[in-house]
Amino acid sequence: MSEPKPSASTQLPLCQLPAGGRGRVLALSGDAHFCQRVREMGFGESAIITKVSGQSTILCQVNGTRIALSHGAASHIRVEPLTR
Numbered sequence: 001m002s003e004p005k006p007s008a009s010t011q012l013p014l015c016q017l018p019a020g021g022r023g024r025v026l027a028l029s030g031d032a033h034f035c036q037r038v039r040e041m042g043f044g045e046s047a048i049i050t051k052v053s054g055q056s057t058i059l060c061q062v063n064g065t066r067i068a069l070s071h072g073a074a075s076h077i078r079v080e081p082l083t084r
Contacts, residue, residue, distance in 0.1 A: 012081065015058055015074035018052045021077030024048055030076040041067055043077055 017023050025047045028035040042062040043049065050065060052059040058074040060067050069077075 010080055011078050012074045014049070014051065014060070014069070014077040014079050015055075015071050017079055017081060019051055019053045022048060022050050022082045024082055025077060026080050027078040028076060029078070032078065034073070036072070038069075038077065048082070049079065 011026055014023065014025075017021055025045055027045065028038060028043070038044075042065065047062055050061045052061055054068075054071075056071050058069045058071060060069065060074075
């Protein structure tokens, strides 16, 4: 049996995840080059990320590595917030 899909109300752009929050990447939007690049950085679908800090520049931890993203880039990464 497959897991239920998160509803639109439980999805938000990475830039809106609160600092210290964890999330699971659900979808990437934007052109193919952008999507491929962020997947290579570790932000592929199902990746678990932690937003460390940021508003205009978003600092995230993914796979044990801290990565900074622009607000614009983070707005193209949809996440499902996770509880600890």
